Amino acid sequence: MKPQIPSQRWQIQAFNSEQIDSVVEATGLSPLLAQVLINRGFIATEETQVYINPESETLPDPQTEFSDLETSIDLILEAINEEETIIICGDYDADGMTSTALLLRTLRYLGARVDYIIPSRMKEGYGINTRIVEECAANGVGLILTVDNGIAAYDPIYRAVELGLQVIITDHHDLPETLPPADAILNPKLLLETSPYQGLAGVGVAYVLAVTTAQKMGKLKGLTSQLLELFTLGTIADLAPLVGVNRRWLKRGLRQLPKSNLAGVQALMQVSGVNDQQKAVKPDDIGFRLGPRINAIGRISDPQTVIELLTTDDEGVALERAMQCEQINSKRQEMCAEIEQEAINYLESGEIDWLRDRAMVIVQENWHHGVIGIVASRLVDRFGVPVFIGTYEGENQEKIRGSARGIPEFNVFEALVYCDDLLGKYGGHKAAGGFGLETKNLDAFRERLSEFAHQCLEPEHLKPLVKIDGKASFEDLTANLYEQIDSLQPWGIGNEEPRFLSENVTVVDQRIVGKDHVKLKLGQDINGKLVTKSAIAWRWQSYFPLPKTIDIAYKLRENQWNGQVNLELELVGFRLPQETTYQEATYEYEGRTYSCCLWDNINELRIENDQGNVLIVNRGSREGQLKTSSQELKTINITQNPYYQIIKGAIEALSA
Structure with a gap:
């Protein structure tokens, strides 16, 4: 009976007391959070202050950063003045669809004749293609504006130039050896690595173009907040790095979303349960609720649904489109679960x-x-x-x-x-x-x-990586610490949310909740007193029940239930305390086969029968716990038969 322990590799950051003291003095943050900032590379006082308050940094003018930005603005203004049709060529992921909606809203607001095309995921695949270009030319389009694509589309862009079309490429993907012959190219990969605009997603590039164009026309008033909201949705859903201008603008955008005036955003938040108007939206709300509902449409349905959702001002239409997103996302979840299980079954077959x-x-x-x-x-x-x-x-x-x-x-x-x-x-x-x-x-x-993988991977790399910012005891986990962590939102890609390690934690209570999650009450001995915390472990049914004593890796969460707010740990990993060893054996008792395992250091014996029932016994206790197929833990008296004889058989088998 093998122990059910996550197969993980933990990377625990080193503790540097001198640097921590310096950051604490400069910021007033707790030592634990100061360690987090140091781990993210923020040590100098000036860098740290900008990280804490991104809006204190003076940004360079985007027109000095993007060499083709002024040309792009002039091309758009010319198309508007000449009443030429502008076609936005978008993409079917969340970044591409929010970019398309953002520029549609902007150009319509500025009086342009504008429409959009998004290629079919299943029939055409990603990006602008020759079919789209030739169709635009046949319909008298004057300007093509790509969003979140185009930088690698040399042939279609060349064809557009041949046909007399003007083309602006806005993209953020890696640069090819030869750039397309567009009239203007806006891509943060063309900027210096030190530029604060370097991490922009496609929607970020579209946002820069939209804002600067509206400014040039003197029509930015009334447009800013809605563009910022779409930028926020697309940037987080696309897993863009939350650094530089992304971090600065998202901090405002996340505060703005609960007060959104966009009918589609309001409807999407309503159907997905993100509707607390008193608090800023968290990146996780977008990453796990809003973003997937947008992305699901592009994956298995028609992107037009999302474009209409994000561009309509009609509340009824918005709610209808949001409900379609909800339904398609449910279908997407079912498909993912089914394919994932089929993949796991295939892997377990050993093929x-x-x-x-x-x-x-x-x-x-x-x-x-x-x-x-x-x-x-x-x-x-x-x-x-x-x-x-x-x-x-x-x-x-x-x-x-x-x-x-x-x-x-x-x-x-x-x-x-x-x-x-x-x-x-x-x-x-x-x-x-x-x-x-x-x-x-x-x-x-x-x-x-496999040949390539052997050149860069060692066997020890083949485990999920858990990065841990530092060790914490339960007495460190205060409401003030959580408030400090929350004040430094947004956390995300490139600026990961803090993860902590607490050692020798006692599992006081545990149970399955929902389909396959584990709810726990954990305790840690602090100067002879057991300090307890509640915890949740998503999709951990396969580890249930957890051992009695463990080391845990986790993030801090605020749990709101029945009007009460409590601090909760979200577990991302656990391990047995250091140097714990185990013995295992198999034996027969009254015609049944049992397997057993003894974890030595934590004095825990586990016995499993051929029906999958598990008996857990801790040395010195007259009570044990029995896990049955219903995934419930039942407390039993182990001095009574048949448990006493089953345990006796296990001890004899382990001693043999």
Whole structure:
């Protein structure tokens, strides 16, 4: 009976008392949070003050940063004055759809003749294409404006120039060797790495263009807040780094969202349960509630639903579109859960040895391409290895289309480049990518990826990574500490939320809640007194029940229930206390097979029968706990039979 412990690698940041004292003195933050800032690279007083108050930094004029910004503004103003049609070519993810909606709202407000096109995810794939360009030319379009795409579309842009169309590219993806021959290109990757605009997502570039164009026309008043809200939604949903201008603008945007005047944002918040108008919206509210409902449409439905949601001023239409987002997202969740389970079943069948290969390649039929990227991310979280997941296409399944997700030590885009001769169309960046290949190349692709993975990964890398900012005792976990952490929102990509470690924690009580979550009451001995905290562990049913004594990694949360607000720990990992060892054995008792495990240091014995029932016993106690198939823990008297005889058999088996 193997112990059910998360297979994780913990990276615990070193403690530097001198630096901590300096940051505490400069900021007034607690030593624990000062350690967090140091871990994020903020040590100098000036840097720290800007981090705490992003709006104190003086930003450079975007027109001095983006060399083509003035040209872009002039092209848009010319199109408006000449009453030429502007077409926005967007994308079907949350970034692309919020970018499209943002520029639609802006250009309509400024009096432009404007419409949009988003290519079909299933039929055409990502980005502007020659079909779109030629259709625009045939319909007399004067200006094409790409959002969240276009930087790698040399041939379609070249065709647009041939046909006499003007083109502005706004994008944030990596630069190709040869830039397209557009009239203007706005991309933060063209800026110096020190630029505060470097981390903008596609919607951030669209926001800069929209604001500066409206300013040039003297019509920014009445537009700013709605653009900021769309920027906030798209930036967080796209997992853009929350640094530089992103952090500065998001701090305002998150405060603005609860008071939104956009009918679509109000409706989306209503159907997703984000409706506390007294507090700023948290990045997690967007990342786990609002964003997925937007993204679900682009993945498996028609992006027009989201564009209408985010551009309408009609409350009835907004609510109808928000409900459609809700329904499609529920369908997306079901599809993801089904595909994830099928993938896990396939892995458990042993058909591929991903530990040997150091990369996981899974291809199955009848999986929806729009959601396999989400499943890839979940598999990375679960197994801690790079995942390349695909599904067959074509009448004879002669092609494969897939998505990839990586781990910190593995560059997905470089891996795809390494397999260039085996692939069709592909693209991506360090953490994620998409690819296509002919089915006949699958085995060679798997071998080539394994070859690449062996060049950058060691066996110890093949576990999910948990980064921990510092050690904390339960007496450190105060309401004041949480308020300080909350005041430094937004936390997110590139500025991860603090995670702490507490050692030798006692599991006082635990139970399954919902479908597969674990609710716990935890305690820690502080100077002879047991200090307790409540905790939640999402999707931890497979670890239930947890051992009696553990070390925990967690984030702090505020739990609001029945009008009361309490501090809660959100567990992200646990381990047995250091140097804990275990013995295991199998034995027979009255015609049944039992397996048992003894964790020595924490004095916990576990016995499991062939029906999956588990008996947990702690040395010195006359009571034990019995977990049955209903996932409930029942307290029983272990001095009574049959428990006494079962335990006696386990001890004899372990001593043999």
